[in-house]
Amino acid sequence: MTVHGGIGQSVKRKEDARFVRGQGTYVDDIKLPGMLYLDIVRSPYAHARIRYINSERAMKVPGVLAVITGKDLEAAKLAWMPTLMSDRQMVLPVERVMYQAQEVAAVVAESRYAAADGVAAVDVEYEPLPVVVDPIKALEPDAPILRPDKNEKSNRIWHWETGERQATEKALKECDVVVRENIYIPRIHVASIETCGCVAQFDSTSGKLTMWMTTQAPHAIRTVFALVSGLPEHKIRIISPDIGGGFGGKVPVYPGYVLAVVAALKTGHPVKWIEDRSENIQADSFARDYHITAEIGATKDGKLKALRVKTIADHGYTDAAANPSKFPAGLFNIVTGSYPFEKAFVEVDGVYTNKPPGGIAYRCSFRVTEAAFTIERVIDVLAHKLGMDPAELRMKNFIPPEAFPFKSALGWTYDSGNYGAALRKAMDIIDYEGLRKEQAEKRKRGELMGIGISSFTEIVGAGPSATFDILGLKMFDSCEVRIHPTGKVIARFGTKSQGQGHETTYAQILAEELGISVDDITAEEGDTDTAPYGLGTYASRSTPVAGAAAAVAARKIRDKAKLIAAHLLEVSPDDLEWKDHKFQVKGVPAKAKTMQDIAFAAYTNHPQGMEAGLEATAYYDPPNLTFPFGSYICVVDIDKETGEVKIRRFVAVDDCGTIINPMIVEGQIHGGLTMGLAPALLEEIHYDEHGNIQGGTFMDYLLPTAVETPKWETAKTTTPSPHHPLGAKGVGESATVGAPAAIANAVVDALSHLGVTHIDIPITPWKVWKILNEKGIA
Ligand code: CDP
Numbered sequence: 001m002t003v004h005g006g007i008g009q010s011v012k013r014k015e016d017a018r019f020v021r022g023q024g025t026y027v028d029d030i031k032l033p034g035m036l037y038l039d040i041v042r043s044p045y046a047h048a049r050i051r052y053i054n055s056e057r058a059m060k061v062p063g064v065l066a067v068i069t070g071k072d073l074e075a076a077k078l079a080w081m082p083t084l085m086s087d088r089q090m091v092l093p094v095e096r097v098m099y100q101a102q103e104v105a106a107v108v109a110e111s112r113y114a115a116a117d118g119v120a121a122v123d124v125e126y127e128p129l130p131v132v133v134d135p136i137k138a139l140e141p142d143a144p145i146l147r148p149d150k151n152e153k154s155n156r157i158w159h160w161e162t163g164e165r166q167a168t169e170k171a172l173k174e175c176d177v178v179v180r181e182n183i184y185i186p187r188i189h190v191a192s193i194e195t196c197g198c199v200a201q202f203d204s205t206s207g208k209l210t211m212w213m214t215t216q217a218p219h220a221i222r223t224v225f226a227l228v229s230g231l232p233e234h235k236i237r238i239i240s241p242d243i244g245g246g247f248g249g250k251v252p253v254y255p256g257y258v259l260a261v262v263a264a265l266k267t268g269h270p271v272k273w274i275e276d277r278s279e280n281i282q283a284d285s286f287a288r289d290y291h292i293t294a295e296i297g298a299t300k301d302g303k304l305k306a307l308r309v310k311t312i313a314d315h316g317y318t319d320a321a322a323n324p325s326k327f328p329a330g331l332f333n334i335v336t337g338s339y340p341f342e343k344a345f346v347e348v349d350g351v352y353t354n355k356p357p358g359g360i361a362y363r364c365s366f367r368v369t370e371a372a373f374t375i376e377r378v379i380d381v382l383a384h385k386l387g388m389d390p391a392e393l394r395m396k397n398f399i400p401p402e403a404f405p406f407k408s409a410l411g412w413t414y415d416s417g418n419y420g421a422a423l424r425k426a427m428d429i430i431d432y433e434g435l436r437k438e439q440a441e442k443r444k445r446g447e448l449m450g451i452g453i454s455s456f457t458e459i460v461g462a463g464p465s466a467t468f469d470i471l472g473l474k475m476f477d478s479c480e481v482r483i484h485p486t487g488k489v490i491a492r493f494g495t496k497s498q499g500q501g502h503e504t505t506y507a508q509i510l511a512e513e514l515g516i517s518v519d520d521i522t523a524e525e526g527d528t529d530t531a532p533y534g535l536g537t538y539a540s541r542s543t544p545v546a547g548a549a550a551a552v553a554a555r556k557i558r559d560k561a562k563l564i565a566a567h568l569l570e571v572s573p574d575d576l577e578w579k580d581h582k583f584q585v586k587g588v589p590a591k592a593k594t595m596q597d598i599a600f601a602a603y604t605n606h607p608q609g610m611e612a613g614l615e616a617t618a619y620y621d622p623p624n625l626t627f628p629f630g631s632y633i634c635v636v637d638i639d640k641e642t643g644e645v646k647i648r649r650f651v652a653v654d655d656c657g658t659i660i661n662p663m664i665v666e667g668q669i670h671g672g673l674t675m676g677l678a679p680a681l682l683e684e685i686h687y688d689e690h691g692n693i694q695g696g697t698f699m700d701y702l703l704p705t706a707v708e709t710p711k712w713e714t715a716k717t718t719t720p721s722p723h724h725p726l727g728a729k730g731v732g733e734s735a736t737v738g739a740p741a742a743i744a745n746a747v748v749d750a751l752s753h754l755g756v757t758h759i760d761i762p763i764t765p766w767k768v769w770k771i772l773n774e775k776g777i778a
Helices: 070-075 112-120 165-174 218-229 255-267 277-283 368-386 390-397 419-430 432-444 502-514 542-569 595-604 662-682 734-754 765-774
Strands: 036-042 048-054 064-069 080-082 088-090 103-109 123-128 156-163 177-185 197-203 208-213 236-239 271-274 290-298 304-314 343-351 358-360 448-457 477-483 489-493 521-525 576-579 582-585 588-593 615-620 629-638 645-655 712-716
Touching: 036 112, 036 255, 036 277, 048 070, 048 103, 064 070, 064 112, 064 255, 080 218, 103 112, 103 255, 156 165, 165 290, 165 304, 165 343, 177 368, 197 255, 208 218, 208 255, 218 236, 255 271, 290 368, 304 368, 368 390, 368 448, 368 734, 390 419, 390 448, 419 432, 419 448, 419 629, 419 645, 419 712, 432 448, 448 734, 477 502, 477 542, 477 595, 489 502, 489 542, 502 521, 502 542, 542 576, 542 582, 542 588, 542 595, 542 615, 629 734, 645 662, 645 734, 662 712, 662 734, 734 765
Parallel strands: 036 271, 208 236, 304 343, 489 521, 645 712
Antiparallel strands: 036 103, 048 123, 064 103, 080 088, 156 343, 177 290, 197 208, 197 271, 290 304, 448 629, 477 489, 477 615, 576 582, 582 588, 629 645
């Protein structure tokens, strides 16, 4: 018997009732009496000494009330703040600016317009300094040292390695075939519809700071604010209201947030700071920027043996990556992908340059996209070298289903998988064999058609807390469930949806576990005064961790409910079973109590000596991560005259274990695929040699529109996670992780007969046309 809105049902999203009516509450909707507005002066230079900042003209602008500079903050010991990776980051500079668009001063005014006029009237004199844009040049011995404050003699931030260096070297030497490819995954930006912002309000009577803030991790932010500012943590309330897309970009603390707090303290008024679109794209945390060299060794008949990957990671002027602290290169060491390499070795060097800091994930679990792109791209390079079909090479090498739990050469224990089934399903849907025949015929006619596969494996759902922490905060997550006397439920979580539909899917988990209709359950997140402590939503961790916490909390409630049911039915608890979403006397299904019956009794007729009420809290520490996977196949046609790539078909078979809401999962995959197409064909943030951003507006940072987006074809296989209480794995990021390699592989496949082995993304018409022109085709 199903419960209304339980697991596996395509329940319509509860949150959409307000979103489709335009009644969501985003940070910019918060309007408080006496509220002031903050705007930011930003540097035109990528590297310069600040000679002076003169705010006299700005202070004369009608409505301007204050100008805040680095010197003001220095006096309050707030000019610098820690980054998520325990480096240092300027709130405002005192001596030097380190990237173009860096915050230089803040203007507080009575209106947003006056604040902007004030910004234009702040006079700053700069003395330009040598700029280092290229991380490889930054490592050369004569490169200017960008962070003298750290007393380092080089711009290398750290060197990190994992796996077996010597054994991998030896294994590669012994292989019949070794392929090596240089891959650059460029800087990109998440460009969520809502930019970042906050409203900071300080109540001087109670001493309480309330922040409405675009944050994916409200509790962690509260703790960091308390530690940095010295304000008591119970006097800080972070409210993360509706969020218009996060994708990792709303994990870090940006200087604007801190400046709004300082401005609120300084003026005694609430202060709003909302980034404009250009600021968001030019100054917020970036993603990717990995320069990779990957080598695969195999036998001549295509058995994979060894993998070696060397990477230079451009971190900008400070290491502010949003990674778990023990993983400076995130989870890049999932780069062995879906394959049982015998030996593997990965090394990454983090490097300072004159660019904005960050290193956020762009809808992936801490560098999983970089890893998936690398392995899936190089597998195709190998297939090409061996003259083998890329599907056959993958099928021959996949970790077999019976090998799970599988320990990878780089130490991860994959929970479950059936990679061959997913690829076979995608091949059947798209008619792979038929497409290969069509391609051969078209090649004879000189037409360019390509087929690309990506059979990726992700790693999502951090903790376990023994290994995963951010700034020392261990990565678990939480759920608190309270059932009211009439059987209606309020549940609160430590995560924070940014559009993923948690209000619906969490309610579905509880509906299933408690036997209460989804309509009778409210799931709430994002208010640190009410929600239990959690580490937030990013890296597809909500379902694997907070979703599991919901199930565990509900099961704790069932334990107590069983005792109440036994009392009501006048039987021993041992005589009861939870069946068909109620407690039944074993063998006598008519004698039963629903959770609603039990909830009423929990407040009116509970056994003598038992505590009243029906509620539970669970802090769930996952025993392992979950490893969702998928196989994507993309078919492209290339216009020989213009180099334009047209995606003709794209089939995505995903496996995220047990699915809570099929409609929401499909929506996540559609959105994710479009966000995977974006870096594959369109998006890149590039800097010229002076550190000027190229691509700092939507005129030249190209987002996919409906015109570029093909009709996605989706399907699934279901391989539950053995350790998750519901068998669910994360899915929110799968498609963004898996899609770029399928698209790039398809384009390279279309050109492989011309000797092309790799094209760096984004694969623009210009890049393709140049190749065609060199080959005498265009
Ligand atoms: O952490 P985040 O919410 O971004 O990612 P997620 O846990 O992968 O979930 C994305 C959305 O898909 C949520 O609404 C999930 O509850 C839903 N989902 C699902 O219905 N079934 C799954 N197996 C995984 C996610």
